[in-house]
Amino acid sequence: MAGGGVVSGPSGKHYEGHVTLFVALACIVAASGGLIFGYDIGISGGVTSMKSFQRKFFPRLLNAHDRNTYCRFDDQVVQIFTSSLYLAGLISTFFAMWTTSHWGRRPSMLIGGIAFLVGSVLNAAAVNLAMLVIGRIALGVGVGFGNQAVPLYLSEMAPAKLRGALNIMFQLATTIGILAANLINYGTEKVDWGWRLSLGLAAVPAGILTLGGMFLPETPNSLIERSRHDEGKHMLEKIRGTPNIGPEFDDIVEASNAAKAIQNPLGNLFKRQYRPQLTIAVLVPFFQQVTGINAIMFYAPVLFQTIGFGSDASLYSAVITGAVNVVATLVSIGTVDRWGRKILFYEGGIQMFVCQIAIAVILKFKLPLAIGSELSKGWAAVVVVLICVYVAAFAWSWGPLGWLVPSEVFPLEIRSAAQSITVGTNFLFTFVIGQAFLTMLCHFRWGIFLFFGGWVFIMTLFVFFFLPETKNVPIEEMVYVWKAHWFWKRFIGDEVYSSYPTDVEKHNNAKL
Numbered sequence: 157m158a159g160g161g162v163v164s165g166p167s168g169k170h171y172e173g174h175v176t177l178f179v180a181l182a183c184i185v186a187a188s189g190g191l192i193f194g195y196d197i198g199i200s201g202g203v204t205s206m207k208s209f210q211r212k213f214f215p216r217l218l219n220a221h222d223r224n225t226y227c228r229f230d231d232q233v234v235q236i237f238t239s240s241l242y243l244a245g246l247i248s249t250f251f252a253m254w255t256t257s258h259w260g261r262r263p264s265m266l267i268g269g270i271a272f273l274v275g276s277v278l279n280a281a282a283v284n285l286a287m288l289v290i291g292r293i294a295l296g297v298g299v300g301f302g303n304q305a306v307p308l309y310l311s312e313m314a315p316a317k318l319r320g321a322l323n324i325m326f327q328l329a330t331t332i333g334i335l336a337a338n339l340i341n342y343g344t345e346k347v348d349w350g351w352r353l354s355l356g357l358a359a360v361p362a363g364i365l366t367l368g369g370m371f372l373p374e375t376p377n378s379l380i381e382r383s384r385h386d387e388g389k390h391m392l393e394k395i396r397g398t399p400n401i402g403p404e405f406d407d408i409v410e411a412s413n414a415a416k417a418i419q420n421p422l423g424n425l426f427k428r429q430y431r432p433q434l435t436i437a438v439l440v441p442f443f444q445q446v447t448g449i450n451a452i453m454f455y456a457p458v459l460f461q462t463i464g465f466g467s468d469a470s471l472y473s474a475v476i477t478g479a480v481n482v483v484a485t486l487v488s489i490g491t492v493d494r495w496g497r498k499i500l501f502y503e504g505g506i507q508m509f510v511c512q513i514a515i516a517v518i519l520k521f522k523l524p525l526a527i528g529s530e531l532s533k534g535w536a537a538v539v540v541v542l543i544c545v546y547v548a549a550f551a552w553s554w555g556p557l558g559w560l561v562p563s564e565v566f567p568l569e570i571r572s573a574a575q576s577i578t579v580g581t582n583f584l585f586t587f588v589i590g591q592a593f594l595t596m597l598c599h600f601r602w603g604i605f606l607f608f609g610g611w612v613f614i615m616t617l618f619v620f621f622f623l624p625e626t627k628n629v630p631i632e633e634m635v636y637v638w639k640a641h642w643f644w645k646r647f648i649g650d651e652v653y654s655s656y657p658t659d660v661e662k663h664n665n666a667k668l
């Protein structure tokens with residue numbers, strides 16, 4: 157297969173490697189892991205807006221004509237259906253942390269794939285609300301294990317030069333999964349049992365992930381981490397397609413020894429010298445969620461019905477926002493290493509802010525509260541366009557960068573723990589938004605868009621003052637970036653400064 161090459165590590169060592177069949181298979185796993193994550197994000201809102209589904213599980217929604225426009229869908233149980241997945245995901249990520257390092261990446265992917273399969277079967281066959289919610293929880297276990305193990309699997313299988321690209325590919329697959337869910341909902345809405353098909357089709361990528369977990373090779377890093385050095389070396393030769401893997405093998409052994417030497421990785425993270433990284437590990441995923449993106453991703457069809465669209469037009473509009481999300485992610489892939497992260501954060505932040513304020517103003521003055529009232533066709537179209545422009549801004553800024561930036565600022569000795577904090581914080585606030593949005597919409601009305609807009613304003617200031625540019629900065633040199641930063645420099649002691657970059661840190665760069 158094409159695409160071979162030699163990559164120089166930061167320490168000047170050369171890593172040889174080709175894009176072998178194994179790497180191609182790893183891409184397929186990445187795609188199925190991302191697809192299923194996105195599919196679960198996109199499927200619930202559309203299904204919730206289907207009349208046949210409401211009749212079966214939430215009949216109250218059909219009779220919600222006694223409420224004002226903004227409160228039609230305010231229902232705790234509807235929100236539990238959507239958000240229970242992320243609570244389950246949050247808890248299982250911490251179990252996955254253990255299985256991934258003690259048993260390997262493959263078993264975690266297998267557990268994730270099987271949980272997804274169980275969840276999609278339970279959801280497709282649901283005869284009552286309990287089956288529906290238990291199915292969502294099983295899917296959540298799948299997301300917890302999948303999102304923990306798949307990105308790690310990828311970064312370890314890929315040759316060094318492909319690691320960054322594969323990181324964003326996971327996000328691209330997520331957006332494709334959301335779009336697939338929107339399209340499928342649009343098709344199945346016409347059939348009475350269509351919601352069963354929508355929920356059941358999650359089994360397709362789940363099946364691929366399960367097969368991947370059964371038949372793909374384990375990563376060399378995982379074998380070495382579990383003291384199976386010979387097997388690890390053999391595997392590295394196989395996946396790189398060359399016997400000349402000496403420097404990379406030595407670095408993996410060295411990194412694995414260093415990681416083993418850390419007794420309490422989570423506690424380590426709370427040391428003063430890691431304050432910048434800890435702040436980023438928590439604030440970046442928090443900010444990503446309070447952009448309000450999942451209010452749109454989860455509830456776009458419901459939101460479009462709120463402003464007066466029919467069921468069909470709402471699902472159709474959700475397809476449009478889903479497509480914008482995919483295309484705009486490609487823009488990010490093409491520009492992030494040329495223009496840098498901060499430019500994308502600024503541009504995306506300003507664009508999201510302007511759209512949110514405009515939507516709030518239109519809804520305030522043009523959407524009457526009275527039962528059954530709706531926006532005029534013209535204003536409704538303007539709102540859809542503004543939502544698309546907002547989604548595009550998210551998709552080339554906080555969408556991919558919300559995952560990429562944390563992953564490139566953690567040094568090896570705190571990486572695993574910090575990454576779990578990032579994933580956990582992301583799921584926690586995904587859960588909170590999923591659980592609270594429809595109630596917030598009911599109480600804040602148009603002001604909900606000002607609420608999210610206010611957060612976007614704050615996070616854009618945060619980027620300006622507190623986030624250093626990480627474009628083209630090798631990880632082992634990141635400490636110099638903190639050291640030069642007007643605020644963070646006070647946390648980096650001189651002893652840390654002089655001890656960097658260590659060989660372990662140099663290896664770290666090659667790992668990304």
Ligand code: BGC
Nearest residue numbers: 197331450453481555556586
């Ligand atoms: C976020 C998800 C969001 C998705 C939208 C991801 O980066 O973590 O919460 O639904 O982007 O594309």
